[in-house]
Amino acid sequence: MNHEVSLHGKTFTELIPAAQIQQRILEIATEINREYAKMKPLFLGVLNGAFLFAADLFKHVNHDCEISFIRVSSYAGTETTGQVKSVIGLNMEIEGRHLIIVEDIVDTGDTMNFLLNELDKHKPASVRIATLVFKPDALRNQLNLDYVGFRVPTDFLVGYGLDYDGLGRNLNSIYVLKP
Numbered sequence: 483m484n485h486e487v488s489l490h491g492k493t494f495t496e497l498i499p500a501a502q503i504q505q506r507i508l509e510i511a512t513e514i515n516r517e518y519a520k521m522k523p524l525f526l527g528v529l530n531g532a533f534l535f536a537a538d539l540f541k542h543v544n545h546d547c548e549i550s551f552i553r554v555s556s557y558a559g560t561e562t563t564g565q566v567k568s569v570i571g572l573n574m575e576i577e578g579r580h581l582i583i584v585e586d587i588v589d590t591g592d593t594m595n596f597l598l599n600e601l602d603k604h605k606p607a608s609v610r611i612a613t614l615v616f617k618p619d620a621l622r623n624q625l626n627l628d629y630v631g632f633r634v635p636t637d638f639l640v641g642y643g644l645d646y647d648g649l650g651r652n653l654n655s656i657y658v659l660k661p
């Protein structure tokens with residue numbers, strides 16, 4: 483097993499092993515199954531980062547549900563730009579729907595804050611957030627996160643959808659940048 487990976491010349495060490503990620507996703511799905519049984523929720527995966535989480539979560543949902551993917555502007559490198567531009571791909575009718583936003587990570591919360599405001603304009607019946615990873619100490623928005631996989635320190639992470647300048651999304655575990 484690989485406990486260290488190198489991407490663009492930087493070293494990352496394993497923080498959350500693959501099995502732990504899968505176990506936690508199962509727990510979140512179980513909660514969602516209980517709470518959304520008769521609501522035909524619409525999952526909105528946020529690309530690119532959330533594609534694996536959205537897929538693995540969705541596979542465990544055992545009642546009627548739909549999924550669609552949207553995109554919000556991302557940032558390059560290890561620092562957030564703090565500038566979120568637009569939502570792309572919102573081509574489904576979401577008025578009156580029960581939405582579950584599926585995110586890879588909430589850092590400052592700027593992306594999620596922006597997304598919530600945009601979605602709200604379309605009058606969904608309800609909106610909840612499922613994020614695999616949450617960095618509470620980086621949060622600078624008033625946000626209510628309904629399903630959180632893991633709370634982590636503010637260090638830079640890669641793996642399981644999360645990238646460092648495009649690399650690392652394919653890793654099955656989550657890794658943290660070595661100081």
Ligand code: IMP
Pocket residue numbers: 531556557562585586587588589590591592593594637638639640644645646
């Ligand atoms: P926020 O708007 O600051 O909450 O950042 C949200 C987005 O920044 C996430 O959807 C990720 O794409 C990206 N991001 C934040 N922290 C990390 C990280 O540690 N590794 C990789 N991407 C990150």
Ligand code: MG
Pocket residue numbers: 528529530531532585586587
């Ligand atoms: Mg993301």
